[in-house]
Amino acid sequence: MRGLIVFSLFTVLAIAKPANASATNACNMIANAVSSASDVYWPGSIQYTNDVSHWANSSSAVSTCSVEPGTAEDIGVTLQILGSTNTSFAVKGGGHTTNAGFSSTAGVQIAMSRFSDVVYDGATQTVSYGMGLTWNDVYSALEPYSVNVVGGRVSDVGVAGVSLGGGYSWLTNQYGLVVDNIVGFEIVLPNGQVTNVTEANDPDLFFSVKGGYNNFGIVTQVTTRAYPQGQVWGGIVVIGGDQWDTINAATTKFQAEVTDPKAALQVIPAYDAALSETPVAFVLMFYDGPSTPAGIFDDYLAIPALNTDLSTRSFLSLVQSSPTHSTNSTRVVFNTASVTTITTGLLDAIVNETQFWSQELSNQSATFISYVIEFYLPSLYQHAAANTSAYPPTRAQGLLLLELYYAWDLPGADAIMQAATVQSAAHLKAVATSEGQDISDAPLYGNYAIAGTPVEQIFGDSLPRMRATKERVDPQNIMGLTGGWKI
Structure with a gap:
């Protein structure tokens, strides 16, 4: 039984603290300076609650106030005030980050909800x-x-x-x-x-x-x-954990044989406390057309399923079919690893990790433990030229992403759950490396990476150009007053 190494990370404020006097002053200055298209809200109002709330409770914080800017110009006014008063702030779009402090703050919360065209x-x-x-x-x-x-x-x-x-x-x-x-x-x-x-x-x-x-x-x-x-085909099937060998065989075959760019796949070994005491597999299939050609997903469709939701439908319906709300209002952490191929050995390791951590963390209020395996063609980064975006920092080799997704209920388990994802991601990287995969410098995807990940592992060789640009447009480091992947 592997021991946990506690990994110190941001934790969300569990108890409201008195408002910072400097932040309160900044809130009042913003309220007096912005146009009628924008508003400032205070704790106790419904608008404030909506502005600071995140998809995962563990990502929310008790802000001094929230600002809903209605124009870009009012954002400019707000930034100038925050910079001049040296006030911490956060910017929230949809609020789906699982890293506390990335779009939440004890200072001024900026909510982008009015930018909705x-x-x-x-x-x-x-x-x-x-x-x-x-x-x-x-x-x-x-x-x-x-x-x-x-x-x-x-x-x-x-x-x-x-x-x-x-x-x-x-x-x-x-x-x-x-x-x-x-x-x-x-x-x-x-x-x-x-x-x-x-x-x-x-x-x-x-x-x-x-x-x-x-x-x-x-x-x-x-x-x-x-x-x-046009219409697409796809959806989700749920397959019992007694079919792992068959699922893994179908998965390695899909990766080796399917080259149709209209096809996409996610295989997700998962423990869902609301569904089963043992891990199951969620298999998400997509084809950009009203029907899928023979042979692409046949091996998955032949496996007995616990539940099936596959059909010809609109793209909107397909996206809405994903089970996105099951962990709403819980505590969540993501982590990630990047690999070049999914082998049978790595699949076995991922399934073993799902089983191990679902048992290990069951007494820590774990409600959901999953490993999302995302499949792409090796050419996925060739749709744009090299050095055209900060991420990915290199387009020389296609990568496949693993997203670790843990959810739980008790704030006291935060450090344990976060440490588990760090340990598990490192283990899976070691398995892939032992099989000969050269992933020592493979960039990590920032939207999946856990707080504390070095930015060098996300941005790599893009950092010098990014830092020079940052120095030009933000010489006073005003954006350093907010959280995120700071360069």
């Missing part, structure tokens, strides 16, 4: 969307036009983190990452200036924001390419 331009075949939206909002708005964007796979995830962090999609095999398709940003720079950034007018800033999160200002809107979208 979705505009399709048929002439340029682009879509512009605000940073206060979820992917459900974007896909719902685009469905009447029969077009789509490269975006998130889970309906209630915010667009901000996915769009600014890299972004993997059901459409990635066809069109690349989310950042590969972005053609412009509206961003409020730390000095308060509102500007539209493209590759043509500021290539260094455009590069840096594509994957560089909130280091360079506050992005209010993204403009990205639109693609035709």
